[in-house]
């Protein structure tokens with residue numbers, strides 16, 4: 001089949017349906033032109049998208065989304081970043097993907113030229129949001145600084161695309177980037193190898209995927225702490241060796257007990273609770289590492305003396321750098337864990353506000369809410 005014959009396979013309209021953000025918490029569905037892929041880009045027909053906690057933050061408050069150097073409100077901008085779909089048009093020079101390929105996306109393409117992008121830390125690009133006239137460094141982070149996936153189509157840089165195998169459902173494919181975020185924190189930034197002990201605090205989507213990834217990497221034991229027994233049970237199903245309900249047990253004492261009295265090699269902090277950083281410190285062994293993946297709204301006191309005298313490494317992560325998402329996708333393709341366990345609800349494109357409400361209010365204990373276009 002020639003390229004031209006293949007391109008007829010997908011009828012691409014000129015206009016699509018897309019949700020756009022007005023003022024805070026004001027979403028409306030509008031007609032927008034279908035975007036054109038440029039060099040090293042493809043047009044993705046979006047088939048499914050998951051709602052992320054960061055979407056809720058952005059829709060209500062703005063940051064970390066940044067459009068034309070400022071808040072994302074009233075700029076005809078489309079949020080949403082955890083999507084998957086089908087390649088329906090190739091930009092100039094693209095031969096890495098073919099029409100009809102199923103793909104899932106990571107978010108940040110970065111600028112590709114700053115120090116961090118050159119190190120593969122494109123989620124920490126120094127030219128964040130600089131992609132508009134008069135200040136164009138080519139930065140792209142769909143659903144953050146460029147149009148996202150609560151729409152029928154989106155343009156993606158090929159660096160942000162991961163092939164989806166036929167064996168993986170659309171819903172599962174939307175979760176690859178969440179697993180990739182947990183993986184980036186533990187392995188690419190943290191250096192986790194098999195046999196090390198890991199505590200994950202907070203069984204939200206990233207925490208639960210952190211459990212799955214840590215277990216798949218060969219960590220032992222993998223310990224999950226939280227407050228809700230049904231979430232902890234899910235953690236057990238995803239590979240946690242031990243779960244601790246912090247309402248019933250002292251998590252620091254229990255972690256010490258489960259790690260031969262010395263504490264864990266890694267703590268992946270996903271709760272964002274005010275006391276969580278110090279608790280993570282006290283759960284960690286000397287020379288251990290703490291990855292901060294969530295944050296309290298206010299500043300919190302930190303026991304610096306404990307960090308110094310115990311040689312503890314403390315680092316934040318932002319998103320899913322160093323192609324961690326590709327590796328998470330490979331684990332999922334191999335069946336190392338079943339990410340679909342965290343997918344709880346499904347809605348249609350026209351129901352995006354309902355999907356967001358379910359995710360925000362955790363209606364029926366919603367964890368990952370997916371919007372499915374077809």
Ligand SMILES: [Zn+2]
Pocket residue numbers: 052053054055081082
């Ligand atoms: Zn997200």
Ligand SMILES: [Zn+2]
Pocket residue numbers: 110111112113114115116117118122124125126127
């Ligand atoms: Zn950059």
